[in-house]
Amino acid sequence: MRGLILSRLAAFALTLIVASSILFVAVNVVPGSAARSALGIDATPQALARFEAQHGLDRPLVVQYAEWLGKTFTGDFGKSFQNGVDVGPELLRRLPVTLELAIFAFIIANLIALPLGAFAAMRHQRAADKGISLLASLLGAVPNFWLATLLVMVLTLHFRLLPPGGYTPFTVNPVMNLKQMIMPALSLGIVSSALLIRIMRTAMIEVLSSDYIRTARAKGAKEGVVVMRHAIRNAMTPYVNVAAVEFGFLFGSVVVIEDIFLLPGIGSFVLVGIINRDYPVLLASALTITLVVLIINLIVDIVVGRLDPRRVTRHQ
Amino acid sequence: MREYRPHAQGAARPALAIRELTVDFQRRSGLLRTVDKVSLDVWPKEIVGVIGESGSGKTMTALSAMRLLPHGAKIGGAIALGGRDLVNIGESEMRALRGDRIALIPQDAMQSLNPTMRVGRQVGEPYEFHRKQSYGAIWSKVVELLRAVKIADPETRVRDYPHQFSGGMQQRAMIAMGLALDPELIIADEPTTALDVTVQARILKLLRDIRDERGSAILFITHELGIVAELCDWVYVMKDGKVVEDGPVKRIFEAPKADYTRMLLEATPSIHRRKGAKR
Amino acid sequence: MSTAIRKPFNWRRWRLVVTGGAIVGTILLLAILAPWVAPYSPFDLNVAQMLKGPSATHLLGTDELGRDVLSRVIHAARLSMMVAVLASLVGLVFGTLIGTLAAYFGGIVDLILMRLMEILFSFPAILLAIVLMASLGTSIFNAMIAIGIIFIPGFARLARATAESVLRQQYVEQARAIGMSHTRILVREILPNILAPLLVEAAVAFSYAVLLESALSFLGLGAQPPDPSWGNMLNTGRGFMGVAPWLSIVPGAAIFLTVFGFNMLGDGLRDAFDPQLRDE
Numbered sequence: 001m002r003g004l005i006l007s008r009l010a011a012f013a014l015t016l017i018v019a020s021s022i023l024f025v026a027v028n029v030v031p032g033s034a035a036r037s038a039l040g041i042d043a044t045p046q047a048l049a050r051f052e053a054q055h056g057l058d059r060p061l062v063v064q065y066a067e068w069l070g071k072t073f074t075g076d077f078g079k080s081f082q083n084g085v086d087v088g089p090e091l092l093r094r095l096p097v098t099l100e101l102a103i104f105a106f107i108i109a110n111l112i113a114l115p116l117g118a119f120a121a122m123r124h125q126r127a128a129d130k131g132i133s134l135l136a137s138l139l140g141a142v143p144n145f146w147l148a149t150l151l152v153m154v155l156t157l158h159f160r161l162l163p164p165g166g167y168t169p170f171t172v173n174p175v176m177n178l179k180q181m182i183m184p185a186l187s188l189g190i191v192s193s194a195l196l197i198r199i200m201r202t203a204m205i206e207v208l209s210s211d212y213i214r215t216a217r218a219k220g221a222k223e224g225v226v227v228m229r230h231a232i233r234n235a236m237t238p239y240v241n242v243a244a245v246e247f248g249f250l251f252g253s254v255v256v257i258e259d260i261f262l263l264p265g266i267g268s269f270v271l272v273g274i275i276n277r278d279y280p281v282l283l284a285s286a287l288t289i290t291l292v293v294l295i296i297n298l299i300v301d302i303v304v305g306r307l308d309p310r311r312v313t314r315h316q
Numbered sequence: 317m318r319e320y321r322p323h324a325q326g327a328a329r330p331a332l333a334i335r336e337l338t339v340d341f342q343r344r345s346g347l348l349r350t351v352d353k354v355s356l357d358v359w360p361k362e363i364v365g366v367i368g369e370s371g372s373g374k375t376m377t378a379l380s381a382m383r384l385l386p387h388g389a390k391i392g393g394a395i396a397l398g399g400r401d402l403v404n405i406g407e408s409e410m411r412a413l414r415g416d417r418i419a420l421i422p423q424d425a426m427q428s429l430n431p432t433m434r435v436g437r438q439v440g441e442p443y444e445f446h447r448k449q450s451y452g453a454i455w456s457k458v459v460e461l462l463r464a465v466k467i468a469d470p471e472t473r474v475r476d477y478p479h480q481f482s483g484g485m486q487q488r489a490m491i492a493m494g495l496a497l498d499p500e501l502i503i504a505d506e507p508t509t510a511l512d513v514t515v516q517a518r519i520l521k522l523l524r525d526i527r528d529e530r531g532s533a534i535l536f537i538t539h540e541l542g543i544v545a546e547l548c549d550w551v552y553v554m555k556d557g558k559v560v561e562d563g564p565v566k567r568i569f570e571a572p573k574a575d576y577t578r579m580l581l582e583a584t585p586s587i588h589r590r591k592g593a594k595r
Numbered sequence: 596m597s598t599a600i601r602k603p604f605n606w607r608r609w610r611l612v613v614t615g616g617a618i619v620g621t622i623l624l625l626a627i628l629a630p631w632v633a634p635y636s637p638f639d640l641n642v643a644q645m646l647k648g649p650s651a652t653h654l655l656g657t658d659e660l661g662r663d664v665l666s667r668v669i670h671a672a673r674l675s676m677m678v679a680v681l682a683s684l685v686g687l688v689f690g691t692l693i694g695t696l697a698a699y700f701g702g703i704v705d706l707i708l709m710r711l712m713e714i715l716f717s718f719p720a721i722l723l724a725i726v727l728m729a730s731l732g733t734s735i736f737n738a739m740i741a742i743g744i745i746f747i748p749g750f751a752r753l754a755r756a757t758a759e760s761v762l763r764q765q766y767v768e769q770a771r772a773i774g775m776s777h778t779r780i781l782v783r784e785i786l787p788n789i790l791a792p793l794l795v796e797a798a799v800a801f802s803y804a805v806l807l808e809s810a811l812s813f814l815g816l817g818a819q820p821p822d823p824s825w826g827n828m829l830n831t832g833r834g835f836m837g838v839a840p841w842l843s844i845v846p847g848a849a850i851f852l853t854v855f856g857f858n859m860l861g862d863g864l865r866d867a868f869d870p871q872l873r874d875e
Contacts, residue, residue: 015713015714015717018710018711018714019714019717019718022714022715022718023726026723026726026727026729026730027726027729027730028730124387137855137858137859137862138855140854140858141802141851141852141854141855141858142851143806143809143810143847143850143851143854145810145813145829145847146829146843146846146847146848146850146851149829149832149833149836149843149847150843150844150847152833152836153836153840153843157836157837210427211422211423211424211427211428212427212428212429212430212431214384214420214422214428215420215422215428215429215430215438215490215493216430216441217384217414218382218384218414218415218419218420218422219414219415219419219441219442219445219493220411220412220413220414220415220416220442220445220446221411221415221441221445222411222445225445229433230430230433233432233433234430234431234432248717248719249719249720251719252718252719252720252721252722253719253721255721255722255725255814256721256810256813256814259814260833270722270725270726271725271814273729274725274726274728274729274816275815277729279729282726282729286722286725286726289719289722290717290718290719290722293717293718293719294717297717
């Protein structure tokens, strides 16, 4: 078990370093663009040069990267080009918003996918299965920002049930917080459930046709026991793997949804960074999202190892 | 002429009686008949072999008796377990019999054990489903069972997961599961094909001991003549969903009546000698 | 009666391809013929006709500047299709190149290239696209490049897997034995044999490209007004969703229908050519 965790941690560290360099290079592919966008198109060459020297942008990219990486590791995310505010504390303020949104959405996605996928598998090739499969294809084609718009049109404008956006911390007003979070979480979660329904269905069909399910029935197990005790757990191993990737995808999609619902999370911070060409902000927030996704994959890698007793014993 | 069947003597009725059994599958091209008017008996304490090539309908016949056919199969004819009808009873009544009065020992033990559940828990499930007992009581019964099927160190092995068992041990665990509640009938569907020869011999001996000591009748499905010769009292030969011949093992080997049986015997010439050497 | 009868057309096997193909075909046709089939110019302002609901003259209504929504949606299809084709092409070309090289040279080249692809793959796609837009600058052309880059690792993985199986074939070993140059072997022997699965993958990438492009345009990072794109139309439409809901419904429905059509076509093609599913 310890060996497994250590090897995963090593891979994680390597991935993180390469990923951070990819982000850094991606942002700095075109030289000089930061200064121009910070100062405006009619800035003089002298002013641009001064800005670059001031922020160390005139040095070789490798040097800039090393410095940025070193500082980032000590928790110093730099200051915003725009207003000189420290990026680090701002990130910390925004992270809980995005985490709440992503987790809420993920819960919704699973609440839809697990029962529907399992049920479709139990009714394999019958009407219910075909209906659920079609539903999954339909949901998979819905752009989440369109779903968000439709939800606002129906739930806010028509029924006046929910606020159109904004954010209240859970600790300040839990009811308001949930009311504001429902639509963003639904927009992300419903769309994410499409893939998860398919995965759960496939995994369950596979498991339900296996010999050990027949064994359970041969012992006189009730259908509920067959599904809940014998099938679900075995279907979870492939499911959790895909669900983790989907969570990462979902975490990345918060950018659009946070923008629509005016949620002050990391996603909207990315957008602030790109619209203002505020590179410290953009890099820090993109790196945070990437880091969260990588950490989730790491945790799942280890948890999936625990779900399957065959892997646990091998590493003992 | 009726052949002498020792196990039928003095017994009130067969443990399992199958009459004119048909199993059909709906295909787009029409009905596909996999079992065609099969009739067979298994008398108490008898080991009956059903031999045939793959596709002969032998496994479908066996699964019919458990009512565990794949989805979409249609059963016709009659099946009775100790005189009790199995074809027309409801699913919950059938469930009450499975694992209690009639048990299955499947072909591939490794695939037939749930990989994410401890062996002990799986072996104990027949008690859990059919007898209301405390976990502690079930646990000690499971240990006993594992000891009965000759698994060494059963007290610690109950906690193992299936992959920690060898192939032979996995099959022993499946047998333990099958005989947990001393069923009237055990259906063994090629339980030794996945095992090597020495392990196979030990498993066959175990099955014979179970019959001798516990009195369960055994319906043994196989494609290997050698196993039939060694283990069974009575044998049914199946081809293309039909029974072509049945009779006492000795007579079938010495004087087969059906051409197909003769062909099977000729294809494996060593059987005669092996059987002869034993006598 | 006659042995010459051809196997009847198997509707069950081809129904996804036919339905998906019909949807995709219609959209492609509308996109190509946009200037001729669109009833109005997508740019013509008409202040007298602002925010008018669907009617006989404007089937899908008009927007906040009095422009015909139907015409704009049709012209936007043109842009979406163009971005999707070119982005898929960028991913296909570079992904195939990287994957094939990795498979061909193996060893350390393979290790480094594929590890890099793996990491690129672990980024949330939309985030990577947005970050790339930062240095490339916001324009529809750059959105296309960014989306193309996102597709590279997927194609690279597939190309590597297929190329590896082709490399094990005898004719490749013969080509190596007679001293054919690396480039010649790659272009002549390997490339033609790995193209088919890559093209099926391209169909899948296509629908994803439509989604990504519209998301970027929705955020204002892709197509710039007044050029119509489903994403930016939806974004503008949201401001009027109370008075003119069609401005939000129509472009979203267009994205949905396109993505659905392509997914259906992709699934159908995969199933139809999957030998395991052929007989059932």
